[in-house]
Amino acid sequence: MANKPILKEVLRDRGVSRRGFMRYCATLTSLMALPAAMAPKVAQALEGAPRPSVIWLSFQECTGCTESITRSSAPSLEDLIFNAISLDYHHTLQAASGHAAEAAREAAMKAQDGKYLLIVDGSIPLGNPGYSTIAGISNEDMLRDAAKGAAAIIAVGSCAAYGGLPMADPNPTGAVSVSQIITDKPVVNIPGCPPIAAVMTGVLAHFLTFQGLPDLDELGRPVVFYGDTIHDRCYRRPFYNQGLFAKGFDDEGARKGWCLYELGCKGPVTRNACATIKWNGGVSFPIQSGHGCIGCSQPDFWDAGSLYTAVASPTADITPVAGMAAAAGVGAGVAVAALNAQSKKKTASESTPVTVQELGDKQ
Amino acid sequence: MIGDYPGAWDGMGEPEQSVLIEIHRAVSALLEDDSESVIDVSTLPLGVADLARLEDALGQGEVEATIEAGGKSTVRETGVSGVWIVEHFSESGSVLAKTIEVCEAPTILRAHREDIEIGRDELGRRLA
Numbered sequence: 035m036a037n038k039p040i041l042k043e044v045l046r047d048r049g050v051s052r053r054g055f056m057r058y059c060a061t062l063t064s065l066m067a068l069p070a071a072m073a074p075k076v077a078q079a080l081e082g083a084p085r086p087s088v089i090w091l092s093f094q095e096c097t098g099c100t101e102s103i104t105r106s107s108a109p110s111l112e113d114l115i116f117n118a119i120s121l122d123y124h125h126t127l128q129a130a131s132g133h134a135a136e137a138a139r140e141a142a143m144k145a146q147d148g149k150y151l152l153i154v155d156g157s158i159p160l161g162n163p164g165y166s167t168i169a170g171i172s173n174e175d176m177l178r179d180a181a182k183g184a185a186a187i188i189a190v191g192s193c194a195a196y197g198g199l200p201m202a203d204p205n206p207t208g209a210v211s212v213s214q215i216i217t218d219k220p221v222v223n224i225p226g227c228p229p230i231a232a233v234m235t236g237v238l239a240h241f242l243t244f245q246g247l248p249d250l251d252e253l254g255r256p257v258v259f260y261g262d263t264i265h266d267r268c269y270r271r272p273f274y275n276q277g278l279f280a281k282g283f284d285d286e287g288a289r290k291g292w293c294l295y296e297l298g299c300k301g302p303v304t305r306n307a308c309a310t311i312k313w314n315g316g317v318s319f320p321i322q323s324g325h326g327c328i329g330c331s332q333p334d335f336w337d338a339g340s341l342y343t344a345v346a347s348p349t350a351d352i353t354p355v356a357g358m359a360a361a362a363g364v365g366a367g368v369a370v371a372a373l374n375a376q377s378k379k380k381t382a383s384e385s386t387p388v389t390v391q392e393l394g395d396k397q
Numbered sequence: 398m399i400g401d402y403p404g405a406w407d408g409m410g411e412p413e414q415s416v417l418i419e420i421h422r423a424v425s426a427l428l429e430d431d432s433e434s435v436i437d438v439s440t441l442p443l444g445v446a447d448l449a450r451l452e453d454a455l456g457q458g459e460v461e462a463t464i465e466a467g468g469k470s471t472v473r474e475t476g477v478s479g480v481w482i483v484e485h486f487s488e489s490g491s492v493l494a495k496t497i498e499v500c501e502a503p504t505i506l507r508a509h510r511e512d513i514e515i516g517r518d519e520l521g522r523r524l525a
Contacts, residue, residue: 051466051467051509051511052510053505054466055467056504057468057470057485060483060485060496060505061485063437063494064495069435070435070436070496310439
């Protein structure tokens, strides 16, 4: 494990020429929104870059984030990135299962201690450890354990980043986000339901190239991808500026491609790269397909009101409201968690799997 | 009129004129001290129509090449010698990256030492 081949060797073994490598660096540089003149520096950094070990943990999630990242337009850039990292644990994608899989995860964590990249999708239930377990280990225990030796932690998807759908009112499982549990190291949030594949791989590429994390905003999001609102970069923005709005999904305005603001588009309060990077290999994005943005990458989007009601103020940020809701959500989660903190601690210290009996006791 | 450039391009908007001015300065720098420049087109605040006008203003040059190296890339010389448009495409045909490069020849076009060595060794093996 210590002698993992460096990226340059991996690419050469795959028959990628120097030209192919330069092309790869040029597209990466553009993807990471770095100045184009940086491409040779990216190439230089990547030449000696070791393939980082990646451990991907899935908690209370729907596998949509994994679907998104695997459905990127392979075998392009994204495919290369996946061959350039060593994905040591991802229970949806790996062949091994059960104890063998957990043993592989533990071996990778030990061998790459302090160096591996931890990716998490899904929220973590604090209400009862039995709500979500992997090989009998509660999500919270697995996260805390894996976070200890991680060089960096990336929370992909709105559930891992902000609690997402599991945390939506009334938050039955006491779900919380990764950053509400891991507070002693930086957590990169890549929200979205799911996030854009190229955004996830772009952050991985940044880590691979610079052995560090990109600049983050106050919600832990990479500024290069979440710096603008959908509205800021929307091709329908000129209609908004002219006051031309579709009033229904089948009226004249809709047919003419006018602004969907009055139909509830959350573009003005949603920070994401959908309007520029787009989806399905750059084919389209929701607004281009005739439906307003639902704001899936913002905290508490599910509880933020009707998807079809116009946002009150086109320039206001949803964050303060969302932050308060999030705090309330955590409160509820922590309160429920306190009820069984005693037995949970015991579970953690003795590595005793959560039992069906235990789950029954808590209900 | 922008700076020292008294509006030479009728019918052009300010964004693409600014890029042309940047290209003009880059070409001057290439002639003066061999310094090369790269502009990432995707980072420019240009719409599709602005970009088309920019490319029209630059015109068509003598070289057009397609490169197949881990995917399709194209290199086009513009009507201004030394100014190239380099595009990298995904398998589905969408543009992954597009740059305007000001240099004698874009790096992606040149044969690289590592590949030349592999070629020599391979040819040597066949002759052995």
